[in-house]
Amino acid sequence: MKFRKRKKNERGVALMLVLSAITVITVAGIEFAYNTNVNYHLARNHLDRLKASYLAKSAFHFGLLELKYDRVFRQIVEQQNLGSLLGASAQLPLCKQFPLSTGLLRAVFLGGGGLGEGADTEDATASAEEPSLETGGEDFPKVTSLSDEQSAADFLSFEGDFDIDCADESNKLNLNVFAKLKASAGSSSSLGTSQGISEYDLHKQILTSFLQKPEYELLFEDSEIPPVEIVRNIADWTDENRDINEYGGSTGGAESSLYERNSRKYKVKNTSFTTIDEVYQVEGVNEKWFEPLKSNFTIYGDGKINICSVDEGLVQGIIKTFVETTPGVPPVRLADEEVMTRLVSSIQDACSAGSAGDALVAEVTDAFWGALSVDQEVAGNVDAESAKAKESFKNLITATGRYYTLISTGQVADVIVRVKAVVDVKESSPDKWPLLYWKVY
Template sequence: MILRIKMFFRKEHSERGAALMIVLSIVTVLSILVMQFFHKAVIERNLANNLRNRFSAELLAESAVNITKLQMTLWAKAKGQLSSMAGGANIPIDVSAPFCSQFPELMSTSLLRMIFSEGGKEAAEKLAAEIKAKKEEERGESGKEEIKIGDVDVGGSLFGIGAFDKEKAEKFLKFEGDFAGVCSDESSKFNINMFASMDPSKPVLSGLNAYDSAKQLLVKILLSRRYRGLFPDGEREASEIVRNIADYVDKNSEINEIGGVTRGNEDSLYTGVKWGYGAKNTKLISLSELNLIAGVDDKWLMPLLADGDAITIYGSDKINVCTASDDIVSALILDYANSSPSIPDIKE
């Protein structure tokens, strides 16, 4: 009798233990499934948000480009009339440069939102006064007319936002995010692609040919006051980098030194596992391709590209000194002075 009772209790405890293990296993599996589902949902939500933000940024960028193009078109049609009006009002406006490059602050939706918000008129007029003061300081001029934005005048009825209907403007601005249009004169920069159309071995009666002169100018730009500290070895390092850039773009396959001297095949700079390719020997399609060139380093390339007013891949082999930055103009003067025997050697 006692033996049967002991066996009964053993059987009951065994069944309870098995049931507990089954329940724990089910809970564990369900917990894992729930966590996996939650993790997957979070990932998909983040992917969806990233895709939405990407698409939104693309549309905002496209809108900025379209509005800037529209403004440039209107500016081209109106600049003759504006020139005479601005001259009579003694307002410092240069009609040779697009309006968007002279007053980039006015190509921003954040400014438009501020103008059409409560109290926006006063804030916008304050900004307009700051813009005018900045332009006068740059040009050393003093305008007599007050610049207003709001009702709106900019220099006595030249550029009005008052022409916009407030209700329509608010409807237009009813979207998330902001964009700002920025334009610049590409002919005011050094065109890297000019090396593709130049002959490194072209003979000249005296001095340097156009190919070597362009390289010397680019060296001067890289060693300008703004970027000089980025090249520890100074002119030697900058000259080697410029030589590699020119060789990568020009049509021949030789390493070209100053004076028409060649030194082996330019593809020898791109041997080994790190490279796996040779010189392009044609025009670049993006400034980011400069990263493919031997000797090019982000430590100086990123600041150069961030400033955006030194080099380009568009335009011709000429530089518009009227719209070029101070560093470009300084480099042009130094290059001309150093290449002219009649002018004493000068340094910046």
């Protein structure tokens, strides 16, 4: 009996050992499989991110190529006087007229639509079967030749997609313009405003007029600092002196007093902004109003505004500020909607005429001045003060872009990498274009 009992106990112990071993091995196997799977996906995502980053960089270089040929295009337009044939489109950079997107190329030449790896196959099939409205019911590939399709297939024989978007910084309001100006009343300037408002105050007025647009009123409803003081603080942050500069050249004490009362004290820079996000350090600038309007501001350029590329609201603000603050301008009723429409239309029509470069600036100025003087005898007889005012407006605007922001995107599977860069295209060769800003995110 004792032998049988001992044998049963030994069998129970053996069973427990076997079950324990199986449990440990199973847990270890599951843990190993889990860790292997995690490491695989991490490595795969890292590989996809690396591929996507190179695609984004490739898109950036394609953007540089478009900017290079944009310079050639504009030279041809100006030399051959082709602007009248192209109209308003002559003012758009090539990277805006012909946006580069491999997804779009796949849709046109291969019918792929730029679908990622994670796209639904059924949706892809349905999209391919739907007729295109623009081609009269024919699929995209049918509008291209076989040779074009083969060339596109060879070019697009890589995993992922990329695209490039560009923005001309001269279409925006320059916050660094105050660093180059003197904050004194009646200071002489390239705008010829020595007998009236200074160029420093003129740019403050334009920026204030933009922020005070009725559609932006809700953005400042909780702000303790009104737009006019915010603009003053932005100008004081970048100008060379250390005083709070009011309109007309008067001062209101040391500008450092605005920042010493904060728990986190820092000095006023008194020079140009290095990045656009640095503006958040200025007293009165907060995320609620600045972030939605951020795309309207720049820190690059000389402060001249590309009048043919900005929106109508900003054109109206520039007209209003210029007419109200510049001596020698013929009196007009800006409150009259018909008058303002006439002035804006004169600029838009001149921009659509198709000139380029300095010729376009001169044409826009003449058209605007003609619209101002339509009810005045000075339309054909401009005195010295009016001539100075006309030259003032001419020096306020530009028709040539020099600084461009390029935002390139690379995508592989679900991984997206973007590159934001700012380049100065003053020189003729892209090899000599300085890179002013570079961010990968």
